[in-house]
Amino acid sequence: MTTPSETAAVQAPEALPVVHPDRLPLLLVPALALLALPFVGSFSTWVTLTFAGLAMGMIIFIIASGLTLVFGLMDVLNFGHGVFITLGAFMATSVLGLMTAWTVSGSLLLNLVAVLAAMLVAMTVAGGVGVAYERLIIRPVYGQPLKQILITMGGMIVGEELIKVIWGPQARPLLLPTAFQGSILMGDAAVEKYRIIAVILGLLVFAAMTWVLSRTKAGLLIRAGVQDREMVESLGYRIRRLFIGVFIVGSALAGLGGVMWGLYQQSVIPQLGSQVNVLLFIVIIIGGMGSVTGCFIGALLVGLLGNYTGFLAPKVALFSNILLMVIVLLWRPEGLFSLGKK
Amino acid sequence: MSEPLLKLEGVHTHIGAYHILHGVDLQVAQGELTVLLGRNGAGKTTTLRTIMGLWQASQGTIHFEGADIAARPTPEIAQAGIAYVPENMGIFSDLTVAENFILAARGSRRIEDMDAERLEWVFGLFPAMKRFWQHPAGLLSGGQKQMLAVARAIVEPRKLLLIDEPSKGLAPAIIQNMIVAFRELKRTDTTILLVEQNFNFARQLGDQVAVMDGGRVVHAGTMADLAGDEALQQSLLGLSLAAHQ
Numbered sequence: 001m002t003t004p005s006e007t008a009a010v011q012a013p014e015a016l017p018v019v020h021p022d023r024l025p026l027l028l029v030p031a032l033a034l035l036a037l038p039f040v041g042s043f044s045t046w047v048t049l050t051f052a053g054l055a056m057g058m059i060i061f062i063i064a065s066g067l068t069l070v071f072g073l074m075d076v077l078n079f080g081h082g083v084f085i086t087l088g089a090f091m092a093t094s095v096l097g098l099m100t101a102w103t104v105s106g107s108l109l110l111n112l113v114a115v116l117a118a119m120l121v122a123m124t125v126a127g128g129v130g131v132a133y134e135r136l137i138i139r140p141v142y143g144q145p146l147k148q149i150l151i152t153m154g155g156m157i158v159g160e161e162l163i164k165v166i167w168g169p170q171a172r173p174l175l176l177p178t179a180f181q182g183s184i185l186m187g188d189a190a191v192e193k194y195r196i197i198a199v200i201l202g203l204l205v206f207a208a209m210t211w212v213l214s215r216t217k218a219g220l221l222i223r224a225g226v227q228d229r230e231m232v233e234s235l236g237y238r239i240r241r242l243f244i245g246v247f248i249v250g251s252a253l254a255g256l257g258g259v260m261w262g263l264y265q266q267s268v269i270p271q272l273g274s275q276v277n278v279l280l281f282i283v284i285i286i287g288g289m290g291s292v293t294g295c296f297i298g299a300l301l302v303g304l305l306g307n308y309t310g311f312l313a314p315k316v317a318l319f320s321n322i323l324l325m326v327i328v329l330l331w332r333p334e335g336l337f338s339l340g341k342k
Numbered sequence: 343m344s345e346p347l348l349k350l351e352g353v354h355t356h357i358g359a360y361h362i363l364h365g366v367d368l369q370v371a372q373g374e375l376t377v378l379l380g381r382n383g384a385g386k387t388t389t390l391r392t393i394m395g396l397w398q399a400s401q402g403t404i405h406f407e408g409a410d411i412a413a414r415p416t417p418e419i420a421q422a423g424i425a426y427v428p429e430n431m432g433i434f435s436d437l438t439v440a441e442n443f444i445l446a447a448r449g450s451r452r453i454e455d456m457d458a459e460r461l462e463w464v465f466g467l468f469p470a471m472k473r474f475w476q477h478p479a480g481l482l483s484g485g486q487k488q489m490l491a492v493a494r495a496i497v498e499p500r501k502l503l504l505i506d507e508p509s510k511g512l513a514p515a516i517i518q519n520m521i522v523a524f525r526e527l528k529r530t531d532t533t534i535l536l537v538e539q540n541f542n543f544a545r546q547l548g549d550q551v552a553v554m555d556g557g558r559v560v561h562a563g564t565m566a567d568l569a570g571d572e573a574l575q576q577s578l579l580g581l582s583l584a585a586h587q
Binding site for chain 2: 217221227228232236237
């Protein structure tokens, strides 16, 4: 390969326009927390509520992150995502039910192994069911939004009924292992241990996703595919295979989120997924469809706002998430982080 | 005469209810730069997209290196050795220039895996790419984005480049420099099918030319013949080269 002569080089203007990174949405979470402080009054109550909100937000993020990528990559609106949450939660009741001796032992190690086993099984089963779900329900309706909405809602109903057939229609307890119960005192504030664990786990999932998306070729392809899937295909990559991979991971993460949500509520019901579904769509719309960072911020905002308003004005809590979405969309019609999708 | 690298015979393309291509016959010879000229709506972009499999041909054959690729999916066509630079450039604006390059280099997982000599050659053609290597592609100017789009297509050797209106919206100085870069590409025997509306740009680069109108190729021949025949230009394109100078 010869080096082109100087004259062959295409010259271009030297400078790039200075554009500051869009950090404003990142400030919303601390701003909301600080704004709530004078209304809550008591600092210790505020700390407790903030941890509860962050924990709930992290769990919602884990569940919703796959959903936002699935939409971003293939414009697929999966209203059946909730099935994987419920499935994960019910799998956890079965696994932890078999390991009761370990969960009540008081040994942190045995408790951890039991919970990790439940999470692993829930993720594997949810991911496996995700493969069949994508093949049977999603694939026939690519590019047909109305049919997608109808068939995935149908999938949600069928999935829920199948869960009732397997585990029964009643609520099933999903108790926290002994070592995860109780609270830690931070000054005068009592913070439940499990909420701290949920926050840490949520941060780990966010960090892992950020790393994969920014440091691996698969991650680059996902980010590129969210922007312009046609161009990714023109470069020689099979976007459908990538999508199937993302769908499986998204389903598995929903299963993990189901375990965490079940442990948070200490019981699970077959309607868990359909109840959470609306919240998930609010979160990914607030964040900007297809944006993982937006989904993360949106989930934390929803979690915090739900807890603050639940404490301060329970009636407002019924519609606070919708209100938040309206305000965000009035400010940024494409959500907090627009991806400039083609 | 040897078999052309790319050969379209009787290609029809429908987009929804619209019948866009009405039996396109086109040949692209190995190592030559063929320009596809024509008015707006003549079917030039549709021809490139049909070759690339982004829109499926409803009738006809598209042979690349002797194999019919008309029914193949886009990724397979790209893997066969065809690179595509769309009219909108197809830049991933949220990704850096480097990340755009890595995606185009299918055989490389990281920058370090890329062919360093080839990369330096590309930087030699488009120095702005090296300068803005770690910058988000969305911040580049229109000309720089076009350079990135072309650079991305040649970051690994490809058998055929399909390039859609590379001069569109660019300042004259940038267009002139782009011509220099294309000449360098021609010097390396790269086969190119170039869609253009800028006849002056096309005239300086083209070996062969095909003129489209109403979804068909209505003239095919050498660029030298068309450039030297004002009457032919008037009849095919409704303009003459003189009007562009």
